[in-house]
Amino acid sequence: MSAAAAGPALNDRARLDPLAFHDLAGWEDDDHAAAFQAFLRSCRALEAQAAELRPAQAPQADLLAVCREALKRPDPGRAEAKRFFEAHFQPFAVVPSSGQGFLTGYYEPEFEGSRTPDEAYSVPLLDRPEDLVTIPQGETLPGLEGLQAARRTPDGYEPYPDRAAIEDGALGTLARPVVYLKEPGEAFIIHVQGSARIRLGDGSVMRVAYAGRNGRPYTSIGRLLVERGEMDLETMTLAKLMGWLKDHPQEARDLMRQNRSYIFFREAAELAPEDGPIGGAGIPLVPGRSLAVDRSLWAYGLPIWLDGQLPVTLDEAEPLGRLMIAQDTGSAIVGPARGDFFFGSGEEAGRRAGLLRHAVRFVILQPKSGS
Structure with missing residues (x-):
């Protein structure tokens, strides 16, 4: 793993352990096509920034290269989307120097x-x-x-x-x-x-x-x-x-x-009724796929695998193995393995978001250099 992969701000706050995709519990069963569509939203935003000559920040240079490949495939099926992520990214488990990964929800x-x-x-x-x-x-x-x-x-x-x-x-x-x-x-x-x-x-x-x-x-x-x-x-x-x-x-x-x-x-009069709210990346959020992260550590558009439990009620939870996209941030979202899971809009989304305060393993999908 290169220093650029971790990002200069990470320093001693966490280490990144390389993994294989078959190490990710539930990877085979996730809806990679849904994750890919959320990823494309970020890619379009990154491409627009590049067109406006805004300076890229690591790891956005490599991420932009992957995005340009993704934009050539606007509507892949689940199998093709899965192959795309596996071909262009390397998973790294985020291991905080203290504590563990922690996930909350918002709506x-x-x-x-x-x-x-x-x-x-x-x-x-x-x-x-x-x-x-x-x-x-x-x-x-x-x-x-x-x-x-x-x-x-x-x-x-x-x-x-x-x-x-x-x-x-x-x-x-x-x-x-x-x-x-x-x-x-x-x-x-x-x-x-x-x-x-x-x-x-x-x-x-x-x-x-x-x-x-x-x-x-x-x-x-x-x-x-x-x-x-x-x-x-x-x-x-x-x-x-x-x-x-x-x-x-x-x-x-x-x-x-x-x-x-x-x-x-x-x-926000520009939003259509079916759009999610605008996240920190300046694009509408996607329920169940958009993740708020510590923006000082991770770039918008970075795919992140979450491994843990997703509560359904106070007493019941379901396995969480899902590919999310970093598209938002928040003042309470601080640290290398800290995230906020966007559930959507309305009362039911709020109920689910209010239940989520759980330890979760974070796996960053770093773009492969030269992709």
Whole structure:
């Protein structure tokens, strides 16, 4: 394995052990054609970036070469798609230097809302303010170490206001409300998931997508509730969490403010109803095939094999052996063997996503040099 295969940011955080495809439990049974179609979405995006002369980042140079081969085969069957992955990629097990692989789930929520505020709808999702500056990955601004965004002022840059300050009106007119929801807990869930479908009073559905964040660290309120003894981790579900937030409004407000991270949104009018939400790679996500990864370590478009268990209920799980494509990221997705599995849209997807907090083996499919 070359240093380029691992990527310079990996360093001592994990080692990559080479495998053969027959070492992957369930590889023969997966729907490689479905994975290939998700892969093609990333390939089209990478090809468009190359056409715009954007600099490629390792391992994107080799990945782009594989993509150009994939784009010659727009609709392969399962057997042909399987042969393609085997011919152009080498699997490597990701072995973290500490801990183990860990997988969670996310989805696109659906809630009722209104474009204008009234007594029923008073909780806004805000658009991206003009003074918000996103700090490029791997870079820092003096005095802002550890932050991923900053506020531009006449005198330079300063930390962006946190959740509590923004909710108390620190941005004034800098951030326009995009849509209004009924419950603070609904808005918070959308912040965590990064996108939503909003059912409006006229029967139409509005899509909202991630437009930026204040750069403050993310804190899991579910973990805080477990630490306080309000819930136990084994029986926590998304529905149970949202019920607690609704039934304890004052405590919920204080709890949610412990997560200082704040997300801004835009209306995603370009999305068709059948499209998934826009991921970090700038393309619609594919239910059951799109994976959020640590973007500082892995390139968008990289195929990743997951080996573990996928919960169906609190007491039942099914084997997970599936080829995913890195197409998104998230503030809580940090580490070489950390992922977030996209389940889709709506209540059932949310139920499944809320159950997934499991140890999983991650196998990176690195493109073969010269492919």
